[in-house]
Amino acid sequence: MKRKSLIxxxxxxxxxxxxxxxxxxxxxxxxxxxxxVHQKCPTCNAVxxxxxxxxYGAMYISYAFSVALVVNVLIILNYFFNDPEVWVYVSTVMIANIVLIPIMLRYSKVLYLYGVGKLSYDPQWREKSTS
Structure with missing residues (x-):
């Protein structure tokens, strides 16, 4: 079986x-x-x-994603559109957050599970589960 990379x-x-x-x-x-989130992995049955x-800890990662999004939107609008009015900033940040919220929520949980969770990659998990 081909090994899948971490990334x-x-x-x-x-x-x-x-x-x-x-x-x-x-x-x-x-x-x-x-x-x-699945309680257990549908493939290997890991919790x-x-x-x-x-x-709940993933909320901090999600918050960091939101702050990074706001900062980037503000910099881009200020640089490319020569300091537009406040309503442009607010509406652009709101629309970007609404569009990107599934991605930010999902990847905050993935990063938290990989970083803080006690699960580590086990390429021989199939052999261990059958014996």
């Missing part, structure tokens, strides 16, 4: 243990059930939520 697994939102099963039950373009409210 590819994180971009696809795959389980940290097997790097095959999906962490999320819905598509990334879905605005329904944005915060849902993805080790304790209740585990992903």
């Amino acid at each position: 590819t697994a994180m971009i696809n939102g795959n389980c940290p243990r097997c790097r095959e099963g999906s962490i999320f039950p819905t598509s990334i373009v879905s605005y329904r059930k944005l915060s849902d 993805l939520t080790p304790e209740p409210d585990f992903f």
